[in-house]
Amino acid sequence: xxxRSMCSPKSPAGRAWKAAPAAAVxxxxxxALAFTGVPFAAADPGQPTPAVSGPTRQVENLDRAPVxxxxxxxxxxxxxxxxxxxxSVGFHxxxxxxxxxxxxxxxxxxxxDPAGTAASKYVIKTVGNGNGQDKLSAEFSPLAQNYLPxxxxxxxxxxxxxxxxxTYTANDSTVADLDGDGxxxxxxxxxxxxxxxxxxxxxxxxxxxxxxxxxxxxxxxxDLGRNIRAGAHYTQMLAYDFxxxxxxxxxxxxxxxxxxxAGTVIGDAAADYxxxxxxxxxxxxxxxxxxxxxxxxxxTVPYDPPRGSVAAWGDSYGNRVDRFLAxxxxxxxEHPSLMFSRGYYTRTVLVTYDLVNGKLxxxxxFDSDVAGAEYKGQGNHNLSVADVDQDGKDEFVFGSMTxxxxxTPLYNTKLGxxxxxHTGDLxxxxxxxxxxxxxxSMSASGNRGATFRDAATGEVLWSIPAxxxxxRGATGDIxxxxxxxxxxxxxxxxAWNSPVGFLMSAKGERIADKIPAANFMAWWxxxxxxxxxxxxxxxxxxxxxxxxxKWNWETETSDRLLTATGARxxxxxxxxxxxxxxxxxxxxxxxxxxxxxxTELRVYxxxxxxxxxxxxxxxxxxxxxxxARETVGYNQPPHPSFFIGQGMQTPAMPAVxxxxxxx
Numbered sequence: 001x002x003x004r005s006m007c008s009p010k011s012p013a014g015r016a017w018k019a020a021p022a023a024a025v026x027x028x029x030x031x032a033l034a035f036t037g038v039p040f041a042a043a044d045p046g047q048p049t050p051a052v053s054g055p056t057r058q059v060e061n062l063d064r065a066p067v068x069x070x071x072x073x074x075x076x077x078x079x080x081x082x083x084x085x086x087x088s089v090g091f092h093x094x095x096x097x098x099x100x101x102x103x104x105x106x107x108x109x110x111x112x113d114p115a116g117t118a119a120s121k122y123v124i125k126t127v128g129n130g131n132g133q134d135k136l137s138a139e140f141s142p143l144a145q146n147y148l149p150x151x152x153x154x155x156x157x158x159x160x161x162x163x164x165x166x167t168y169t170a171n172d173s174t175v176a177d178l179d180g181d182g183x184x185x186x187x188x189x190x191x192x193x194x195x196x197x198x199x200x201x202x203x204x205x206x207x208x209x210x211x212x213x214x215x216x217x218x219x220x221x222x223d224l225g226r227n228i229r230a231g232a233h234y235t236q237m238l239a240y241d242f243x244x245x246x247x248x249x250x251x252x253x254x255x256x257x258x259x260x261x262a263g264t265v266i267g268d269a270a271a272d273y274x275x276x277x278x279x280x281x282x283x284x285x286x287x288x289x290x291x292x293x294x295x296x297x298x299x300t301v302p303y304d305p306p307r308g309s310v311a312a313w314g315d316s317y318g319n320r321v322d323r324f325l326a327x328x329x330x331x332x333x334e335h336p337s338l339m340f341s342r343g344y345y346t347r348t349v350l351v352t353y354d355l356v357n358g359k360l361x362x363x364x365x366f367d368s369d370v371a372g373a374e375y376k377g378q379g380n381h382n383l384s385v386a387d388v389d390q391d392g393k394d395e396f397v398f399g400s401m402t403x404x405x406x407x408t409p410l411y412n413t414k415l416g417x418x419x420x421x422h423t424g425d426l427x428x429x430x431x432x433x434x435x436x437x438x439x440x441s442m443s444a445s446g447n448r449g450a451t452f453r454d455a456a457t458g459e460v461l462w463s464i465p466a467x468x469x470x471x472r473g474a475t476g477d478i479x480x481x482x483x484x485x486x487x488x489x490x491x492x493x494x495a496w497n498s499p500v501g502f503l504m505s506a507k508g509e510r511i512a513d514k515i516p517a518a519n520f521m522a523w524w525x526x527x528x529x530x531x532x533x534x535x536x537x538x539x540x541x542x543x544x545x546x547x548x549x550k551w552n553w554e555t556e557t558s559d560r561l562l563t564a565t566g567a568r569x570x571x572x573x574x575x576x577x578x579x580x581x582x583x584x585x586x587x588x589x590x591x592x593x594x595x596x597x598x599t600e601l602r603v604y605x606x607x608x609x610x611x612x613x614x615x616x617x618x619x620x621x622x623x624x625x626x627x628a629r630e631t632v633g634y635n636q637p638p639h640p641s642f643f644i645g646q647g648m649q650t651p652a653m654p655a656v657x658x659x660x661x662x663x
Contacts, residue, residue, distance in 0.1 A: 054655065055333035055392045057621045058244050059083060061658035063182030065616075066124045067584040068116070068142040069607045075116025075142045076607045078585025079124045081109050083619025083654045085133075092125040094136075104128065109586040110609045118142055147564075147602040148584065151216035154598050155190050160203040161226075161274065166194040168205070170594035170601060171570055172631035173578040176239035176248025178211060178219065178292030180660055184583055185219065185292070186212045186592070186601060187239045187250055189631075195230035198319045201277035204230035209237065209252070211295060214603075220295025225257030225266075227273050227280050229322070232571065233381075236326035236632045239292065240336050242355035246660015248292040249355065251338055253303055253324060255285055261295025279318035281310050287340055287353075289360055299359045305342050305349040305367070314346035328628040329385045329394035330621060331405045337363055339396060344379025345417060350396060350403060364407030374412055375401055377444075380437070381634040384423035385625045386641070388433055388455040394625070397423050397435055397455065400444075411458040415451060416444025420473045420518070423455050424622075424639030426485040427506035428648070432456050433641075434506075436487045438473035442466065450489040452508065462508030464489050464501075472518035474637075476530035477645025478551040479503075479511060485645060488515040514556040516549065519575055520637045522589045524548050525561060526610035528645050532558055533591060533637075535568075535575035543568040544575050546593050546604075567593035567602050576635040581627045587614040614644070619654055 066079040077093060090104025093111050104127045105111060113120070124137040155168045171191040175184040192205030207230045211219040228234060234253070241248045256267030266286060273283035285303035290296060307313070307321050314320035325341045331352060338360075341350040352363040368375040380399035388395045393405035400415040418439045426434040433455040439445035449466025450473045453459055464470070473489035484506025490498050503512040520533035532551060535544025546569050549558035569575040570593075579592040584605050591604045617623045617640055626638030642651040 056655045056657050057330050058335055058659045059619050059656045060177045061182055061246060061660050064124050064137045065584050066137045066140050067605055068122055068140060069146050070118050070142040070144055071607055074114040077111045079109050080616040083615050083656045086129055089129050090127045094123040094125055095120050108611050108613050112609050146607050147604040150212055150601040152600055153218050155208050158205045160194055162203050166192045166205045168192055170598040173592055174237050174239045176292055178248045180247040192230050197231055198233050198322050203278040207235055220261030222261055222295055223259045227255035227257050227283055229280055233323050236324050238326050238328055238338055238628055240328050240628055241659050242336055244659045249289050250292050251289040254288040256283055260297045264297055266300055281318050301360050304351045313343050320345045325383055326632050327383055327385050328625045331393055333392040346376050348379050366403050366407045371409055377417055380418045380421050382421055382632055382636045384421055386423045386433055386622055390432060413458040415439050416441035419471045419634055422475045425643040426475055428484055428643040436475045438470040438489050440469045452487060474518040474521055476521035478529055479553040480646040483647055489518060512556050516551045516558050520580055522580055524606050526608040542572055564593055566596055568596045580637055582617040587617055619656055
């Protein structure tokens with residue numbers, strides 16, 4: 001496919017269109033898209049995609065994930081273009097058994113049906129793929145609102161060991177195709193109301209992990225037991241097809257008393273290692289991989305590294321010893337591996353595994369005690385996974401240092417610990433990828449609150465000054481006047497949630513002193529700019545109402561596009577969705593939030609038509625592994641391997657193959 005460049009006028013009228021409710025848009029033409037500021041030419045069916053050399057990566061064999069939403073103007077439909085679809089692939093829309101498109105749709109994967117009603121039944125027909133890939137989707141009906149509701153089985157209230165009652169709320173989610181049918185299942189973490197940060201004492205209720213189909217069918221529940229403490233730093237869920245059989249597995253840290261969906265207990269069911277302060281500082285620890293379809297144990301191994309001496313990790317009361325991260329990476333360039341770690345304030349250990357014939361096989365171990373003292377204290381509360389050195393294999397961007405695919409250090413910036421990190425093609429005018437990260441230690445960072453660096457070498461390209469911990473930072477193309485991704489963080493001595501800070505271009509130009517919320521970013525409306533995901537926080541309730549806003553570069557304010565009334569965000573002031581990913585419809589992202597009472601998950605999907613056609617982001621392996629690590633530690637939004645934004649070039653077909661049997 002030919003590369004195409006897009007440019008953007010700064011039209012106030014176009015801005016007014018973008019801020020309008022999606023239901024008010026009856027049709028969406030290329031001319032209208034150009035008027036909003038980001039034209040995107042239709043695909044040229046005569047242009048073949050260049051042949052790909054080198055390794056190909058295993059991805060899920062997904063279906064079209066069609067979705068329809070009833071609006072004031074009829075029904076808005078969307079569906080996936082898959083990773084291995086031909087560039088010239090087209091689609092017909094069938095309503096109630098009658099094809100309603102005269103010609104195949106080749107410039108988009110959305111359609112507005114003005115004659116559609118709540119009773120309409122739709123099918124998407126693929127044409128032009130050949131090789132047996134021209135198929136009909138399953139029949140689907142319009143949603144009555146702009147979200148798919150998934151009924152949840154909320155755990156019963158409990159009473160902690162010290163006699164205090166607690167309740168449950170739906171917390172982080174992740175996804176995988178657990179049963180091999182081409183559709184995603186939701187893996188849902190339940191947090192008790194007495195969940196604790198590692199720095200705080202107190203007993204917590206048990207942590208539960210459920211799996212649900214998108215229609216609300218509950219597949220299973222796993223009880224992590226009394227010897228796994230509840231809190232953001234303890235349980236890191238990974239869900240992925242690790243063995244390539246077409247069905248996903250789920251993995252996380254377990255302990256004596258963890259019970260799988262069939263009732264099988266790991267270790268000693270009667271063991272209770274909780275101290276009088278609620279910490280768990282003794283007893284065996286495990287890593288377990290579960291069958292995704294059944295929730296039953298596949299394999300359990302001792303957690304590596306063991307805790308050993310608690311004080312050796314930086315304190316004696318149990319804070320730093322239980323700081324865990326996890327991720328998925330293609331360490332051989334083709335197949336996904338698991339990584340689970342311990343520690344980032346002082347000693348840091350990463351251990352990787354492959355799932356072979358149902359067993360966890362250790363691949364390598366990185367230990368800062370072995371590698372050298374300079375690698376201590378460089379980890380974040382989160383991480384990125386990317387092929388930063390362009391050798392076809394992934395690296396772990398582990399905060400301020402990066403670990404190569406073979407477990408050896410690639411580089412160390414020595415900038416110290418931080419709370420947020422983003423890796424992607426943030427400056428498409430430069431070769432390779434870039435990393436934008438914020439920093440906590442001013443002595444380690446040299447009074448740099450945030451840095452923008454070459455992801456392959458660690459070279460700092462520009463920075464934001466600060467005099468204290470800079471807790472939030474985000475990046476995305478939000479201003480069409482400047483090429484590449486804009487990045488922002490609070491600087492100087494302002495509070496972490498201040499609307500005043502540094503808004504920087506990809507080249508390090510200071511664009512503005514006002515900034516949007518430094519939280520999540522999502523592609524939501526019809527253009528290529530990314531939107532800001534945040535919340536209206538209620539301090540008394542300890543939660544917020546989710547919001548999506550468009551950054552207005554002319555007024556330096558945020559224009560509200562969506563207020564998700566009746567839903568709530570997670571993780572207190574952080575205001576995270578349970579999950580953000582390209583789950584339904586076209587390439588744009590869905591946002592998953594629990595209802596305010598946690599009785600359902602709501603998968604919010606855009607109803608803004610678009611003429612931009614991209615393959616599903618879930619078939620870009622960097623984006624897919626970013627979704628897998630999204631909820632690890634302090635949640636961070638996913639980024640693809642290519643730049644999406646003003647002036648982007650159309651990405652080539654990804655070098656991937658579908659796992660499992662062909663459908």
